[in-house]
Amino acid sequence: MxxxxxxxxxxxxxxxxxxxxxxxxxxxxxxxxxxxxxxxxxxxxxxxxxxxxxxxxxxxxxxxxxxxxxxxxxxxxxxxxxxxxxxxxxxxxxxxxxxxxxxxxxxxxxxxxxxxAKWLGLESEQRLNSKGVSACAVCDGFFFRGQEVAVVGGGDTAAEEASYLSKLCKKVYLLVRRDEMRASNIMQQRVEKAENVEILWNTETDEVLGEEAVEGVRVVNRITGEKRVLDVTGFFVAIGxxxxxxxxxxxxxxxxxxxxxxxxxxxxxxxxxxxxxxxxxxxxxxxxxxxxxxxxxxxxxxxxxxxxxxxxx
Structure with missing residues (x-):
């Protein structure tokens, strides 16, 4: 002391x-x-x-x-x-x-x-952090050029990340927990106009898949309970x-x-x-x-x- x-x-x-x-x-x-x-x-x-x-x-x-x-x-x-x-x-x-x-x-x-960065709290998310899981599209999006990725979040940050990635990636899934986004109207419009962005409403992340790198993400529909696997190599957490x-x-x-x-x-x-x-x-x-x-x-x-x-x- x-x-x-x-x-x-x-x-x-x-x-x-x-x-x-x-x-x-x-x-x-x-x-x-x-x-x-x-x-x-x-x-x-x-x-x-x-x-x-x-x-x-x-x-x-x-x-x-x-x-x-x-x-x-x-x-x-x-x-x-x-x-x-x-x-x-x-x-x-x-x-x-x-x-x-x-x-x-x-x-x-x-x-x-x-x-x-705020995280979802999944074990797989932390295990694969920096191995395909990221909280910054501007920092890491370049590594996923021409690939399919997922972004989770419903606010301006998520919309901005999805919009940015849409210019680099083959396909972007935007996982929104509710049936509407919290993002501003202009940010929502940008996402909706991007032809390679698919918004999955009422969707939560069940698990990020992969051992040494992201190989997919399993998501679940909060309304129907239906699960599906998205074949993505990048998973961007944009919840703030x-x-x-x-x-x-x-x-x-x-x-x-x-x-x-x-x-x-x-x-x-x-x-x-x-x-x-x-x-x-x-x-x-x-x-x-x-x-x-x-x-x-x-x-x-x-x-x-x-x-x-x-x-x-």
Whole structure:
């Protein structure tokens, strides 16, 4: 158990956290970064990443996060295992409590705790994650060109994923649990106009089939109880994401889904000296490159905030 002070505390890793650490280190802020419950974030459960600049042959998600971490360490970032479980933003100094008992007092805090995809809760879904099961069509749809895939969900995210995949795939099944979609009218129209998208209403996923990769999905009609197997090689879960922001509730302003609200065009939150980056505040793009971009922004804004405070003294 230790009490420490730092100019900059980064809570969470992944592209946002590690990029913030690179910039904050180079600015001489000597940041401390706690990696959180999933060091490296969602990319550590992603296989091939082919859409991040600088990797012309693609890269495995875990390797990419190792590269980010090494680069941050090269400039002196203090990267630690540990999960911040509680914060106190009531004073001029911001306090974070870590699960190992450490207590960190920081002049600035960069939140990069990310978000987690919501899953159906099937054993087969988790077993085949990154082996044909995905929660991001933009990330992984490229690998299923000319193949048949299924998307589960009824909101805007599902409609958007199905529409995107329809341009790459031979056939897209959209599995909707009810007899109507929650998606906006314009998104529903896009899906309905796509000739290779088939909407299966009142349909739930019974099981994802396959041992080493997705070989199909067994679905069941909620009204008739009829089961059928769809011969798909890709299964995309699009039932939403949950930002990992619970510990900041009561301190930081959030939208109804729990995404941290930042000042337009910045990473500034409603608390001075606290900045939010990555998927914890982005419910639109949720890409590695946009997360890295806001990590850079947060570090630059933290540096400027501290410089302004020093000039004011």
């Amino acid at each position: 230790a009490k420490e002070s730092t100019k900059c505390l980064i809570i969470g890793s992944g592209p946002a956290g590690y990029t913030a650490a690179i910039y904050a280190s180079r600015a001489g802020l000597n940041p401390i970064l706690y990696q959180g419950g999933q060091p490296g974030g969602q990319l550590t459960i992603t296989t091939d990443v082919e859409n991040y600049p600088g990797y012309p042959d693609g890269v495995m998600g875990p390797q990419m996060m190792t590269d980010f971490q090494k680069q941050a360490k090269r400039f002196g970032a203090d990267i630690r295992f540990g999960l911040v479980t509680k914060v106190d933003f009531s004073g001029a100094k911001h306090i974070a409590y870590v699960d190992n008992g450490d207590e960190i007092e920081a002049d600035t805090v960069i939140v990069s705790t990310g978000a987690s 994401h949950q930002p990992n922001t619970d510990i900041f509730k009561g301190w930081l302003n959030m939208d109804e889904s729990g995404y941290i609200i930042t000042e337009n065009g910045t990473t500034k939150t409603n608390i001075e000296g606290v900045f939010a980056s990555g998927d914890a505040q982005d419910n639109v793009y949720r890409q590695a490159i946009t997360a890295a971009g806001t990590g850079c922004m947060a570090a630059l804004e933290a540096e400027r905030y501290l410089a302004a405070k020093e000039l004011a003294i």
